[in-house]
Amino acid sequence: MIKIKKILISQPAPDPEKSPYADIIKKYNVKIDFFKFFKIIGLSAKEFRKQKVNLAESTAIVFTSKNAIDHFFRMCSELRIPVSENLKYFCTTEAIALYLQKYVIYRKRKVFFCNQENNEMLDIIKKHKNEKFLLPCTHGFKTDIPTCLGKENIDCTKAILYKTISEDLNKINIMDYDMFVFFSPSGIKSLYENYPKFDKGEKIIAVFGNTTLDEAHKHGFEPDIIAPSAKCPSMIMAIEAFLEENAKNKKKNNA
Structure with a gap:
């Protein structure tokens, strides 16, 4: 069981009224921040x-x-x-x-x-x-x-x-977050360009797409959440499935 309170999405924030993450925030009582890790x-x-x-x-x-x-x-x-x-x-x-x-x-x-x-x-x-x-x-x-x-x-x-081009990630405190979500290899590259000694440790990392997964492997770690998949074709579904399983494990440990 892993304690997840703060999630960082490596993308710009969506429209609050149309955010697909709103239900996750409410259901699992997590804080989700958005920050684009690179610019085009x-x-x-x-x-x-x-x-x-x-x-x-x-x-x-x-x-x-x-x-x-x-x-x-x-x-x-x-x-x-x-x-x-x-x-x-x-x-x-x-x-x-x-x-x-x-x-x-x-x-x-x-x-x-x-x-x-x-x-x-x-x-x-x-x-x-x-x-x-x-x-x-x-x-x-x-x-x-x-x-x-x-x-x-x-x-x-x-x-x-x-x-x-990688953004300056010193604007945010990376170590405050329990989960990182990446949608492209450029996001992971930016993380390691800003923090060459970044250690995944117990941090949860989610990746979307084969090229993003390959970039994760290049840096020597296996992501905890991988999308798309047959069960979870979207990142939203993959994150929710992970949090749901984590919540079930928490209940078992507290029983």
């Missing part, structure tokens, strides 16, 4: 041109994050490249796919998504192997998607459209 800076059109990637040549896009969507459409706008109505979109989660509605009329597009498993994404893409794929991403982004597609002789080009 888009590459300028001039910087992007140095990569010599022609966005207009692609017939399909692989999106692994909402940031990738934002910066793809931003760059197309800055370069005055029209986005073809025939473009196909392949997203690693349903949430990312739904986010496309910010830029396109969803029902008129060909949108495909999976549950953030690269093997599942590959199986979907194989059915469209004649397309010319583009993978918008950040500088230093690590994924085996291009390698997997290359083995299948599927044309895929990476396009670096933005970069991530």
Whole structure:
């Protein structure tokens, strides 16, 4: 049984009236704070041109994050490249796919998504192997998607459209928290850049997605909460399941 009073979410705070964490705070009597561990800076059109990637040549896009969507459409706008109505979109989660509605009329597009498993994404893409794929991403982004597609002789080009910079975490007292929640590898990188000697110890760490899990392993620890999963497709569900199990164990110990 672990005592959890304070949780730190490595994302900006949501709208209080629409916060998906409100029920968790009330039900489990925990305090949840939000702090973005890194900031996103888009590459300028001039910087992007140095990569010599022609966005207009692609017939399909692989999106692994909402940031990738934002910066793809931003760059197309800055370069005055029209986005073809025939473009196909392949997203690693349903949430990312739904986010496309910010830029396109969803029902008129060909949108495909999976549950953030690269093997599942590959199986979907194989059915469209004649397309010319583009993978918008950040500088230093690590994924085996291009390698997997290359083995299948599927044309895929990476396009670096933005970069991530770690925030100064001295603004918050890290050691005050019992649980940390990460949604991207950049969050974990920022933690260790700010605190190179950070020791997980009894701290509970939750991660979302394969690349975030890989980053955790890179720093030598196994997260306590991993999402998405068959039982918990969202981070909210995964956190609640953990807290519920923890509460049950507490009752058993007090019985």
